[in-house]
Amino acid sequence: MTFVIYPGDRVAGRYLLQSEIGRGGHGTVFRAVDTELNQPVAVKVLNGEIADEDQYVLRLWREAQSLAALWGTSVVQVHEFDTDPRGFVYIVMELLEGEPLDAHLYEIESFGDRMSPASVIEVLEPVAHALGMAHSKGIIHRDVKPPNIFLMDPTIGGTRLMDFGLAKTPDFEEITDAGMIAGSPSYIAPEIWRSHPFDHRADLYSFAAVVFRTLAGQPPFTAGSTLQLYELATTAPRPRLNAFRPELSPAVDEWVNRALAIDMRDRYGHMQEMWADFVEALTQSETPSLRRFKSGLYRR
Numbered sequence: 001m002t003f004v005i006y007p008g009d010r011v012a013g014r015y016l017l018q019s020e021i022g023r024g025g026h027g028t029v030f031r032a033v034d035t036e037l038n039q040p041v042a043v044k045v046l047n048g049e050i051a052d053e054d055q056y057v058l059r060l061w062r063e064a065q066s067l068a069a070l071w072g073t074s075v076v077q078v079h080e081f082d083t084d085p086r087g088f089v090y091i092v093m094e095l096l097e098g099e100p101l102d103a104h105l106y107e108i109e110s111f112g113d114r115m116s117p118a119s120v121i122e123v124l125e126p127v128a129h130a131l132g133m134a135h136s137k138g139i140i141h142r143d144v145k146p147p148n149i150f151l152m153d154p155t156i157g158g159t160r161l162m163d164f165g166l167a168k169t170p171d172f173e174e175i176t177d178a179g180m181i182a183g184s185p186s187y188i189a190p191e192i193w194r195s196h197p198f199d200h201r202a203d204l205y206s207f208a209a210v211v212f213r214t215l216a217g218q219p220p221f222t223a224g225s226t227l228q229l230y231e232l233a234t235t236a237p238r239p240r241l242n243a244f245r246p247e248l249s250p251a252v253d254e255w256v257n258r259a260l261a262i263d264m265r266d267r268y269g270h271m272q273e274m275w276a277d278f279v280e281a282l283t284q285s286e287t288p289s290l291r292r293f294k295s296g297l298y299r300r
Contacts, residue, residue, distance in 0.1 A: 011092075012080075014034060015035070015043050016032055019031045031095060046089045060091055065169065074158060100149065105217075109217055124214070131271050144206035145187045208274070215252075217244060235262070241256055247286070248282065259274055
């Protein structure tokens with residue numbers, strides 16, 4: 001099936017597309033208006049040339065199903081998932097105003113700065129809670145990384161966890177091709193690299209790698225090639241945050257060693273425990289933002 005969707009088109013006769021706000025290999029996201037409720041929304045439409053391929057429809061359905069199951073957490077809210085009368089598949093979601101975490105990090109780092117420890121807690125705590133809820137429902141995100149964490153405009157506040165298109169759900173059916181690695185290389189757990197069986201602890205590793213990135217200014221491992229990155233992630237000693245942020249308590253490095261353990265059996269078993277230990281370790285540090293945070297006076 002070949003079709004092209006442009007701003008000005010209507011999806012399902014209801015959603016008036018206004019402008020394109022994102023494009024990927026599998027679909028396009030538009031800013032739109034729900035003309036029945038007169039409210040802004042985001043509409044993701046599968047690309048015409050792949051809309052009739054089962055694996056991409058399944059991926060979008062999995063995303064809609066996961067988001068709906070996690071309603072009330074910090075995941076993006078989903079309003080509708082359906083097929084337009086013209087035959088293409090779409091999902092209608094909450095319209096996000098703000099910026100992804102990776103863009104925020106690049107911006108502050110361009111001025112030689114890093115996120116304050118208290119800001120890291122504020123920004124990532126909702127994501128930790130959302131992942132904990134997802135895991136309790138048997139949902140594994142599989143692609144936790146800074147571009148999939150969205151910082152809402154300060155006038156709205158909060159953080160959103162996005163893109164469950166690769167999620168493993170209780171009715172899991174593999175949709176990646178044989179030999180393909182799902183996820184972003186800098187945040188992939190060792191067992192995923194090795195194509196070994198995995199569970200929710202792969203998300204814990206990825207989330208810990210995001211925590212490391214926010215504080216250190218780089219992911220846990222950097223390399224000149226995918227092969228080198230694989231070798232570091234699966235065999236190298238775990239990196240020390242103190243090497244990048246000497247003002248942090250040594251307890252944070254103990255947390256890193258466990259949260260990024262090569263063998264998933266050596267990691268935390270649950271997100272709630274891992275996050276609580278991180279906050280405890282981080283707040284042992286004495287920084288201006290943490291002193292304000294502990295006194296209840298912190299403002300980002």
